[in-house]
Amino acid sequence: MRGYVLKKVGWSIGTLLFVVVFNFFLFRLLPGDPIGLYTRGRNMSPEQLIRLRQQLNRPVGEQFVEYLANPFASAINSTRFNRPVWEIIGERVWPTVLLVGAAVLAAALAGVWLGIRSGWRRGSRFDRITTGTTNTLYAMPEFWVGMMLIMWLPFFPSGGINSVGVSGFLATAVDTLWHMVLPVTALAVVYLAEYTSIMRASLVDELRQDYLTLARAKGLREDLVRRRHAVPNALLPTMTLIFLNLGFVIGGAITVEYVFSWPGLGLLTAEALRGPDIPLLQAVFLLFSLGVIVFTLVADLLYAVLDPRVSTR
Amino acid sequence: MTAIAWQRRRATAARFWADFRSHRSALVGLGILLFFGLVAVFASVLADPAGLDVTKATAPAHAAPSAGYWLGTDQNGRSVLTLLIHGTRVSLIVGLAATAIAIVIGTVVGVMAGFYGGWARSTLMGFTDWFLVIPFLPLAIVMATVLGASLLNIVIVIGVTSWPGTARLVCAQTLSVRERPYLERARALGGGDWHQMTRHILPNVMPLVLAHVVLTVSVAILSETTLSFLGLGDPTRPSWGYILDNAYGTGAMSNGEWWFVLPPGLCVVLVVLAFTLVGRALEVVLNPRLREGP
Numbered sequence: 309m310r311g312y313v314l315k316k317v318g319w320s321i322g323t324l325l326f327v328v329v330f331n332f333f334l335f336r337l338l339p340g341d342p343i344g345l346y347t348r349g350r351n352m353s354p355e356q357l358i359r360l361r362q363q364l365n366r367p368v369g370e371q372f373v374e375y376l377a378n379p380f381a382s383a384i385n386s387t388r389f390n391r392p393v394w395e396i397i398g399e400r401v402w403p404t405v406l407l408v409g410a411a412v413l414a415a416a417l418a419g420v421w422l423g424i425r426s427g428w429r430r431g432s433r434f435d436r437i438t439t440g441t442t443n444t445l446y447a448m449p450e451f452w453v454g455m456m457l458i459m460w461l462p463f464f465p466s467g468g469i470n471s472v473g474v475s476g477f478l479a480t481a482v483d484t485l486w487h488m489v490l491p492v493t494a495l496a497v498v499y500l501a502e503y504t505s506i507m508r509a510s511l512v513d514e515l516r517q518d519y520l521t522l523a524r525a526k527g528l529r530e531d532l533v534r535r536r537h538a539v540p541n542a543l544l545p546t547m548t549l550i551f552l553n554l555g556f557v558i559g560g561a562i563t564v565e566y567v568f569s570w571p572g573l574g575l576l577t578a579e580a581l582r583g584p585d586i587p588l589l590q591a592v593f594l595l596f597s598l599g600v601i602v603f604t605l606v607a608d609l610l611y612a613v614l615d616p617r618v619s620t621r
Numbered sequence: 622m623t624a625i626a627w628q629r630r631r632a633t634a635a636r637f638w639a640d641f642r643s644h645r646s647a648l649v650g651l652g653i654l655l656f657f658g659l660v661a662v663f664a665s666v667l668a669d670p671a672g673l674d675v676t677k678a679t680a681p682a683h684a685a686p687s688a689g690y691w692l693g694t695d696q697n698g699r700s701v702l703t704l705l706i707h708g709t710r711v712s713l714i715v716g717l718a719a720t721a722i723a724i725v726i727g728t729v730v731g732v733m734a735g736f737y738g739g740w741a742r743s744t745l746m747g748f749t750d751w752f753l754v755i756p757f758l759p760l761a762i763v764m765a766t767v768l769g770a771s772l773l774n775i776v777i778v779i780g781v782t783s784w785p786g787t788a789r790l791v792c793a794q795t796l797s798v799r800e801r802p803y804l805e806r807a808r809a810l811g812g813g814d815w816h817q818m819t820r821h822i823l824p825n826v827m828p829l830v831l832a833h834v835v836l837t838v839s840v841a842i843l844s845e846t847t848l849s850f851l852g853l854g855d856p857t858r859p860s861w862g863y864i865l866d867n868a869y870g871t872g873a874m875s876n877g878e879w880w881f882v883l884p885p886g887l888c889v890v891l892v893v894l895a896f897t898l899v900g901r902a903l904e905v906v907l908n909p910r911l912r913e914g915p
């Protein structure tokens with residue numbers, strides 16, 4: 309078990325290192341004049357410009373070592389906001405966590421329920437309708453769902469996280485919830501499809517197992533066979549896949565936040581694109597990758613703890 | 622000899638088609654794809670490409686659907702229907718070309734890793750896993766920003782970021798094919814690595830890859846739409862995502878201009894759904910193990 313944990317942690321660190329290296333060199337390939345972009349429209353003395361250029365004129369290796377020493381260095385400024393990138397990111401993390409957390413939770417609960425119902429009665433009318441619907445939902449771009457919701461449900465707020473002039477903790481919370489309805493729906497609807505099909509597939513995998521026959525032979529009611537035996541086993545791979553699909557969720561969050569002007573990391577990414585604001589884009593990419601790597605690691609470790617069948621050697 | 626071979630091939634194809642035809646949803650998907658394929662091929666006949674030129678637009682902007690403009694006009698007075706028809710071409714080309722890149726990279730990496738095994742496999746699959754973990758859209762955004770907005774770059778970005786799934790599938794399949802007796806025979810007869818890989822392994826891996834290809838196209842088209850929506854597409858070649866970007870940017874939703882928002886998204890959903898349906902059916906037909914038998 310310890311070897312397994314070490315191996316997984318080592319792999320995660322290796323992946324992170326790869327991302328950092330990639331992040332550094334990719335942006336060095338960028339055509340154009342980074343200093344020109346950085347200083348456009350600002351009052352800067354020629355000496356300052358020369359100093360900035362000298363920084364970029366140093367050997368790539370030296371710059372790389374410096375970057376490697378601290379990719380989260382607070383000194384890097386965003387070209388768009390003219391503030392340290394990590395300070396901006398710090399402000400934007402929580403709205404994204406709130407939005408994505410709510411959407412994933414809602415989608416996972418509903419998806420697991422739908423997956424169980426349709427997988428258990430495979431081929432039934434309910435199953436056919438669910439599968440058809442999930443296939444269709446899966447084909448929808450999240451942002452388009454968001455746009456349609458804004459157009460057809462105009463009584464919900466179409467953007468932002470809070471209305472102007474709302475104060476007090478309770479009022480703000482209710483207002484935020486009210487603003488969350490549409491973006492969470494847009495995100496959840498698409499993941500619902502994903503989670504339903506995962507849950508259905510893993511339940512169908514269990515259906516052929518001998519232990520279900522045994523449970524029935526013991527005289528258990530069909531309901532109990534499903535609840536006590538099949539579902540717990542099918543739930544395990546589903547939970548892991550939900551964790552592993554987080555990278556996919558981030559993609560959806562970027563476009564949905566953009567559509568709803570939700571002040572999170574996704575909107576920040578979309579804003580960083582116009583310009584482009586390279587330091588900010590670099591930092592956001594690093595953070596997203598870090599998040600996914602950590603969640604992958606957690607999923608791997610959880611799976612090994614929860615499922616004794618996983619080889620941990 | 623060849624006559625027998627052809628006879629067998631024809632019989633296999635007939636059986637394949639009969640199997641495929643039993644999936645009704647796959648036939649629906651195929652029909653949808655045929656329709657959009659024809660629209661893409663005859664785009665210039667169906668709608669004059671001059672209608673894409675902003676400077677030649679004569680209609681009022683943001684006009685509702687009328688006899689002359691079945692799906693209304695965009696913010697520049699261009700017909701949305703014309704944009705849609707030509708967008709079909711762009712979306713399909715990007716989807717197919719990006720998939721081609723992804724499949725080539727994925728197959729080469731997968732076959733090499735599976736065939737040579739050992740450290741080659743650990744290195745290549747480790748690399749694949751890295752790519753699999755890095756979140757797709759941020760990576761694509763970063764690459765598209767670095768490369769700049771053009772049709773070719775979008776194809777490259779999507780192709781280069783969506784091969785890991787193929788590589789894993791091909792690698793697993795190669796591993797199982799490698800151990801079969803006919804490869805031992807090929808080796809005993811003096812077949813080199815190249816001969817074994819191209820003549821024996823590839824033909825056996827390809828059927829599974831085919832189903833995967835079709836599913837990859839649907840993801841690639843969705844990715845293209847997303848990237849274009851974020852303004853990373855080629856502004857001179859309007860795609861469905863580009864129309865949605867314009868609709869969003871000019872406030873089509875708050876003005877209730879459904880003709881500007883609904884049709885492009887519907888096209889994306891139909892094409893992606895069609896590819897998914899066909900791909901799932903192919904998977905079941907080509908890989909009997911996936912069949913959800915009684």
